[in-house]
Amino acid sequence: MTMPPSTIDELGPVLVDYDSTRPRSLQQNLGPSELGAACAQQLARKLAGAPRKAPTQPLWAPFQGMAVHSKMEEVVDFWNQRLGRRRWMAETDLDIGDGITGRADAYDGDHAMVVDWKLTGTSVIDQYLTKRRKGLPVSEQIKTAYRVQAHVYGYGHVRAGREVRWVRLVFLPRHARYALGAEWTEEYKPEVARWALDRYRQLVDWVDEASRRHALHEISALPVDTTECHWCPFYTPAGATNWQTCPGDDTISW
16 A cells, blocks of 8 residues: 655645735735834835745744734634623724735723734743843834834824724744743834834835836845845845845855
8 A cells, every 4th residue: 555645745835835825925015014124125125026036935934923813813802702891902904004004913902002912932032031131121122123013003003093002012932831921012102103104105215216217226225134034035145136136144044
């Protein structure tokens, strides 16, 4: 009797194709999770519609995050049922302005607080807790992209007529017990969201002007940040530097 083919081997390409059909994978406009990204070149390429490299392996961490977010929506609804009232709003569609929309994870009406779930490795949690123990300012305890995302969601809720006093990230451990999770909380600061939106508008204007001059190749002159090249859809090690691809930092080894 012949052994059936490997399910792992057969499932991998299916997961890759599945991810490529998701609306978030197909969008060209930036979303709240991208507005605070450190690399202006990456954001400009996304706005310019540069072709993204096709993934060759399943994006397993994002897939897990998507699954957990789906279940957390159910958990929040269950929480409301236990309370017998609607304290929480889950998966709320928001209009941020300038054509930017987003879906916020949760809003706690009792405390006028935006909550965003982050399924992460324990190293991310450890880094955050270390910075907190060292007494770093709240604004410097997490990466800028996370902080901006939280305040942009707050901005969207305010635009929808809701009060926002706090923003919070809840770090859920991917490979550890729930009790080893952590949370970061900051007073809502609309100026953080406005900074991100101002930078977005500047990049839109730059891309529009470069497109009119047929000079999108000049995108490589924009500020670059190499701390997260491995997540970049344009990162091409040892490749050419043009509007489609970026070699990032050649010293990076993944």
